[in-house]
Amino acid sequence: MNKTVNQKAWFFVLPVFLLVAFNALIPLMTVVNFSVQETFGDNVFFWAGVRWFEEVLHSERFHAALVRQLLFTGIILLIEIPLGLAIALSMPRKGPWVSVCLVLMALPLLIPWNVVGAMWNIFALPDIGLLGRSINALGIEYNYTRQIFSAWFTMVLMDVWHWTSLVVLLCYAGLVSIPDAYYQAAKVDGARPWAVFRYIQLPKLKYVLTIAILLRFMDSFMIYTEAVVLTGGGPGNATTFLSIDLQKIALGQFDLGPAGAMSIIYFLIILFLSWLFYTLMMKDEAR
Amino acid sequence: MSLELKNVTKRVGVDVYIHETSLRLEEGSFNILLGTTLAGKTTLMQLMAGLDRPSSGEVWFAGRNVTGVPVQKRNVSMVYQQFINYPNFSVYENIASPLRVAGMAQQEIDERVQKAADLLRLTPMLKRRPNELSGGQQQRTAIARALVKDFDLILLDEPLANLDYKLREELRDELPKLFAGRKCIVVYATTEPSEALLFGGNTATLFEGRVTQFGPTSGIYRRPRDLTSARVFSDPPINTARIAKKGDRITLENSVTWHVPKAAGVPDGDYTIGIRPHHITPVSQGRDASVIEGRVLVTELSGSESVIHFDMNGQTWVSQSHGIHPFEVGSTARLYVDVDQSFFFDGDNRLIGQDNRI
Structure with a gap:
């Protein structure tokens, strides 16, 4: 077969290339630029090689932030995915309550992130907040600005409140797309509800769940706004996640070199873990 | 062993899905429900299967009133327009599933699955999953599942509608042979008069929730009782x-x-x-x-x-x-x-x- 070679086709690619360059490649290259140089201000840079990368990778502060980040993401995934799935399963499939449920579910997703942080900040205050006071009234000592456990508890609760809805909506969309005939066929076979879930709903939700886990993983791994507004990384460094730490280094201490190196490492970790999740969940399909 | 609908109706709210209907389907017969979309074919099948309860009237099977008996206690199987199989089971396990539910011994399951797979030319695909099959093979798997056990009643709800032309012709030729010599009652819903004529057997023409005529297929085609039956059984329109x-x-x-x-x-x-x-x-x-x-x-x-x-x-x-x-x-x-x-x-x-x- 003869292929027509037409160099003009490049012009069609050009706008996309420029756009991506402008909003992704160029900013990323700035970060790369910082990560391999040393500066003392006045826009004077010296070559630093991989020194900043070594420094970040050996820094205990980075390790601690990474462990906190992994722990946080792990906890919220373990809660939000099963909870979201359970809520989606118990939502009505038909009737007037569907829209009520959907609106209620979408509500948390519509609130700006810093407002979510501020809401929970006040809601959980031990002296005047409804949640904080109630817990203390039960005789449990609770103060998220002082106790590490309280701070984590509040942080996880806030994230679950804010983001479980996303999992619910995704799963619900997946569930309603299963044709009725599947449920009928299951009924004809005499399948119990657990079997229907295990052999019909779960396999049919596989792709949706993969997307939900990936989205929640990436978002929670990059959590910043809500956490900063709620605890500011405290008490001490107890809730200083990677993004908060990064911000402190980059804008608090203005160490652009280490911050650049950390950004790239951070990015690569997310990329690697996302790839890992995806590959593991899709490995059956590859055959 | 026959299936009998006695003055059955189905109403949902103010809508009448099935007007008063009486039908008697005999053992070993191939019965076609012919009618356009929304004529009530699926509803009628659901009533026959026990997936749905009639609003009034009774369903009798083998001389027993089974009106309230749920579908899983009736030894019924169903094939749908969509290709319904268990997504993460192999073809083998899909075909074997009714036998497993019935608690059959592994050796007999093996024999029966092999036989059904042979009949539907699925033997090379037994280890695959449904999403690795073509549409025709997926539907063959579903049909194999309906044949593997000796069901009393097999309901096929437009099983060929979602297949492309060539596969449809192929399966259309095979289907009557598959059921020949079996004791089960087969009910086959279709919108196409030509399909009914090809299959022969008995036909019930349906129009707006009414069975307008029931009898041997060629007889109804040659002597429609009324204009409605003639219309249902003519494509292009009479x-x-x-x-x-x-x-x-x-x-x-x-x-x-x-x-x-x-x-x-x-x-x-x-x-x-x-x-x-x-x-x-x-x-x-x-x-x-x-x-x-x-x-x-x-x-x-x-x-x-x-x-x-x-x-x-x-x-x-x-x-x-x-x-x-x-x-x-x-x-x-x-x-x-x-x-x-x-x-x-x-x-x-x-x-x-x-x-x-x-």
Whole structure:
């Protein structure tokens, strides 16, 4: 077969290339630029090689932030995915309550992130907040600005409140797309509800769940706004996640070199873990 | 062992899905539910299966009233228009699933699955998952599942509708053979009259939630009881017109007069005439041919067949004939009608009792 070679086709690619360059490649290259140089201000840079990368990778502060980040993401995934799935399963499939449920579910997703942080900040205050006071009234000592456990508890609760809805909506969309005939066929076979879930709903939700886990993983791994507004990384460094730490280094201490190196490492970790999740969940399909 | 619907109805809110219906399906019979979408085929099947309870009336099976008995206790299987299989089971496990539920021994399961797979030419695919199969193979798997156990009642709800032409033809040929010699009652829903004619057996014509006629398929095609049954069982649609009959002549609304010696026994009066499209052809069938002229609206030419839609006194009539007859759209077509093959319906749209059929 003869292929027509037409160099003009490049012009069609050009706008996309420029756009991506402008909003992704160029900013990323700035970060790369910082990560391999040393500066003392006045826009004077010296070559630093991989020194900043070594420094970040050996820094205990980075390790601690990474462990906190992994722990946080792990906890919220373990809660939000099963909870979201359970809520989606118990939502009505038909009737007037569907829209009520959907609106209620979408509500948390519509609130700006810093407002979510501020809401929970006040809601959980031990002296005047409804949640904080109630817990203390039960005789449990609770103060998220002082106790590490309280701070984590509040942080996880806030994230679950804010983001479980996303999992619910995704799963619900997946569930309603299963044709009725599947449920009928299951009924004809005499399948119990657990079997229907295990052999019909779960396999049919596989792709949706993969997307939900990936989205929640990436978002929670990059959590910043809500956490900063709620605890500011405290008490001490107890809730200083990677993004908060990064911000402190980059804008608090203005160490652009280490911050650049950390950004790239951070990015690569997310990329690697996302790839890992995806590959593991899709490995059956590859055959 | 027969399935009997006794005065069954199904209402949902104010909507009537099935008007009072009585049907008796015999052991080993192949029964076709023929009707357009929303005619009530699926609802009727669900009532037969026990997936749904009738609003009134009773369902009897093998001399026992099974009206309230749920589907899983009835030894019923169903094949759907969509290809329904367990997504993460292999083809083997999919076919074996009804036997597993029944708690059969592994050795017998093995034998039966092999047999069903052989019958449906699935043996090389037994280890694959449904999403690694073509649509035709997926539907074969679903059909194999319906055959693997000795079900009393097998319901097929437009099983070939989602398949492409070639696969549909293939499975259409195989299906009757698969069920031949079995004791089960087969019910097959379809929208296509040609499919019903190919399968033979019995046909129930459905229209707006009513079974308009039930009996041997060819009998219903040849002698529809009324205009509705004739309409349901005709594709392209049957041509109709009001006529006045006097002696051996009939006069159409546009005052065309045809000579119909065979209708001599029918009393004089006003009727609706029904003529199947393949009894109107561009080629004269000799004898005392009846002629009709009309403005051509559409011509559909396939390799071996011409379908001509033309205007007949404000109504669209259709002619279907062998060969290629390329009429110009807008031109006037001269067509020949085999009036001897036509149906006469009285004021209540009932077929007039003359036996003028082939």
